[in-house]
Amino acid sequence: MTTETADQPSLSPAPAPASSRTAPPVTGKPARTSLARAGKHVLMVAMVVIALYPVVWMAVSSLRPEGRIFTDTGILLDTFNPENYTNGWNALSHPFGTYLLNSAIVTLGSIIGNLVSCSMAAYAFARLSFRFRRTTFAIMLMSIMLPIHVVIVPQYVIFAQLGWINTFLPLIVPKFLAVDGFFVFLMVQFIRGLPRELDEAARIDGAGHARIFLQIILPLMKPALATAAIFTFIWTWGDFFTQLVFVTDPALYTVPVALRSFVDAQSQSSYGAMFAMNVVSLLPVLLAFAVGQRYLIRGIATTGMK
Amino acid sequence: MSLAELQHLTADRRGKPRLRSEERKEQRKLRRVSERDNKAAAIFLLPWLIGLAGLTVGPMLVSLYLAFTDYNLLQDANFTGFDNIVKMINDERLHQSLGVTFAYVLIGVPLQLVVALVLAMLLDRGMRGLSFYRSALYLPSLLGGSVAIAVLWRVIFGDDGLFNGLLAFFGVTGQNWISNPDTALSTIILLHIWQFGSPMVIFLAGLRQIPRQYYEAASIDGASAWRQFRSVTLPLLSPIVFFNLVLGIINAFQSFTQAFIVSGGTGGPADSTLFYTLYLYQEGFGSFLMGYASSLAWLLLVIIGAFTAVNFWAAKYWVFYDD
Incomplete structure (x- = not known):
């Protein structure tokens, strides 16, 4: 943003046109840069079109009659055909609302779990001095890199023995146990940036760690909590692998698993219905993006999360 | 990055010049408080520790064992040595x-x-x-x-x-x-x-x-x-x-x-x-x-x-x- 203003002066003409010898390069340069600038905008707009075309085309196609999906490559919507949505909603064994609700339950549970457990762990790593702090912190960082595949088989066995397969528990309970080290890391970084004087003052006033955490740190770390909440929302809403493994009962299908069964039942051509439900599944993510863009972009830029 | 930062912080503390006596007293008081953090840390880290043991380290060890077995979910696992390799x-x-x-x-x-x-x-x-x-x-x-x-x-x-x-x-x-x-x-x-x-x-x-x-x-x-x-x-x-x-x-x-x-x-x-x-x-x-x-x-x-x-x-x- 500051760089934007830094570029501006080159646009304004030289303040002293008296010296005619220097005039040609000064007037020549803005013309060239503004042309270059226009060219860059054309390029960027082209990139945006390329990047978003498939998604926009799908959204438009979902409102077209079935037969036109494969003949119309344009994105101008001249008919409004909501049938695909009603068809898609009722195409699978349960109305699509069931899957949306299931995904909402899993997502909400995951968000609450991550916020509670990760912020607690982060407070300990950032503010408490205890034995093995460096070791445990290093272990936490390493756990971020661990592929889920290494633990998924034993986890499956554990959850099967607990009778949790075909419940949402295998998807939600781990979040209450801070398994997403990314968020612990994010919150540790954030808490470290808060002035220590605040908790020291509270400590002198006789506050214990529980009070310092709940009444001082937590209210101050709202931006970090928002970032973690939005990322948890997007990741959980889109997560396919664990949901595919742990949920096999069609009544408990989450949205991604339900969309997958659309593909399997694709023998009859119902692409319009499938597109419609694809669009429905993406809407909450787009909404989250619109609401939390600030936190998202900042979160990616500071931690390199996806 | 954060590990380096952590080391930097601890190095700082060690390298500090001698403090005046009252400051040292204050420092000691704070340190005494912070030594008590062990218990608090155990509480704050409890969910993470359970997760680490039950969902990460435990399953990793089990998975490492299963890697040398013919386990198929229905029957008990038999150790098969290097068969899988x-x-x-x-x-x-x-x-x-x-x-x-x-x-x-x-x-x-x-x-x-x-x-x-x-x-x-x-x-x-x-x-x-x-x-x-x-x-x-x-x-x-x-x-x-x-x-x-x-x-x-x-x-x-x-x-x-x-x-x-x-x-x-x-x-x-x-x-x-x-x-x-x-x-x-x-x-x-x-x-x-x-x-x-x-x-x-x-x-x-x-x-x-x-x-x-x-x-x-x-x-x-x-x-x-x-x-x-x-x-x-x-x-x-x-x-x-x-x-x-x-x-x-x-x-x-x-x-x-x-x-x-x-x-x-x-x-x-x-x-x-x-x-x-x-x-x-x-x-x-x-x-x-x-x-x-x-x-x-x-x-x-x-x-x-x-x-x-x-x-x-x-x-x-x-x-x-x-x-």
């Missing part, structure tokens, strides 16, 4: 899946980073509408990992899909890119490259950290735009490129959804999209050969670890730290 050496589908995954990682990840870097460079020079472009170009990263987009990809590159429609517009006759073993993987690599937005955002943040004076100095010395890129931008951005590369490779090795959906769970046609994790899923949760799947999982961990180690080793030669 011998099986892996002779397993042609495994070799195929390794080839597919390596191709995906080694082509997809660098290409995505190049696209991300080029766009970040174009956007960086204080463009009007930067935040709009950034958001719009970030969107594919946000959506790209979903089942919905993978389903869309399957349709776009299918027989009568959008891609062939656009080709026809230019008079080119297309084909079914998904059902052709020679092109199916390319469509998934393209899907990966399409999600260049998140590394782009990280690059943008990094570019903003480069002091403008460096460029001014370089252009006074007569450095061309390319030379400025080679000698200023690239070295100063190299830690971020490195970071993106390491994380990108780790993540790409674990890609699953795209291949699963595009190939309908088969890894086809002719195993040309049999991603490693997809094969692991088929063995573990399709055939319930969970012992073998555990071996596969550990091989994946070893491969990812090896790639990461090589990355860190190679970093010495091209990553520049400005301090």
Whole structure:
């Protein structure tokens, strides 16, 4: 943003046109840069079109009659055909609302779990001095890199023995146990940036760690909590692998698993219905993006999360 | 980065000059308080510790044991020594899946980073509408990992899909890119490259950290735009490129959804999209050969670890730290 203003002066003409010898390069340069600038905008707009075309085309196609999906490559919507949505909603064994609700339950549970457990762990790593702090912190960082595949088989066995397969528990309970080290890391970084004087003052006033955490740190770390909440929302809403493994009962299908069964039942051509439900599944993510863009972009830029 | 920071903090404390007596007293009081933190830390870390023991370390140990068994969920596990390793050496589908995954990682990840870097460079020079472009170009990263987009990809590159429609517009006759073993993987690599937005955002943040004076100095010395890129931008951005590369490779090795959906769970046609994790899923949760799947999982961990180690080793030669 500051760089934007830094570029501006080159646009304004030289303040002293008296010296005619220097005039040609000064007037020549803005013309060239503004042309270059226009060219860059054309390029960027082209990139945006390329990047978003498939998604926009799908959204438009979902409102077209079935037969036109494969003949119309344009994105101008001249008919409004909501049938695909009603068809898609009722195409699978349960109305699509069931899957949306299931995904909402899993997502909400995951968000609450991550916020509670990760912020607690982060407070300990950032503010408490205890034995093995460096070791445990290093272990936490390493756990971020661990592929889920290494633990998924034993986890499956554990959850099967607990009778949790075909419940949402295998998807939600781990979040209450801070398994997403990314968020612990994010919150540790954030808490470290808060002035220590605040908790020291509270400590002198006789506050214990529980009070310092709940009444001082937590209210101050709202931006970090928002970032973690939005990322948890997007990741959980889109997560396919664990949901595919742990949920096999069609009544408990989450949205991604339900969309997958659309593909399997694709023998009859119902692409319009499938597109419609694809669009429905993406809407909450787009909404989250619109609401939390600030936190998202900042979160990616500071931690390199996806 | 944070570990170094931590070391820095502790080093600071040790290196502090002697304090006046009252300050020392205060310090001692604080330290006494902080020694009591052990109990508090145990409470605050309790959920994480349970998760670590019950969902990470415990399962890792079990998985390591299962890797040497014939466990199949229905019967008890029998220790079979190195049978699974011998099986892996002779397993042609495994070799195929390794080839597919390596191709995906080694082509997809660098290409995505190049696209991300080029766009970040174009956007960086204080463009009007930067935040709009950034958001719009970030969107594919946000959506790209979903089942919905993978389903869309399957349709776009299918027989009568959008891609062939656009080709026809230019008079080119297309084909079914998904059902052709020679092109199916390319469509998934393209899907990966399409999600260049998140590394782009990280690059943008990094570019903003480069002091403008460096460029001014370089252009006074007569450095061309390319030379400025080679000698200023690239070295100063190299830690971020490195970071993106390491994380990108780790993540790409674990890609699953795209291949699963595009190939309908088969890894086809002719195993040309049999991603490693997809094969692991088929063995573990399709055939319930969970012992073998555990071996596969550990091989994946070893491969990812090896790639990461090589990355860190190679970093010495091209990553520049400005301090």
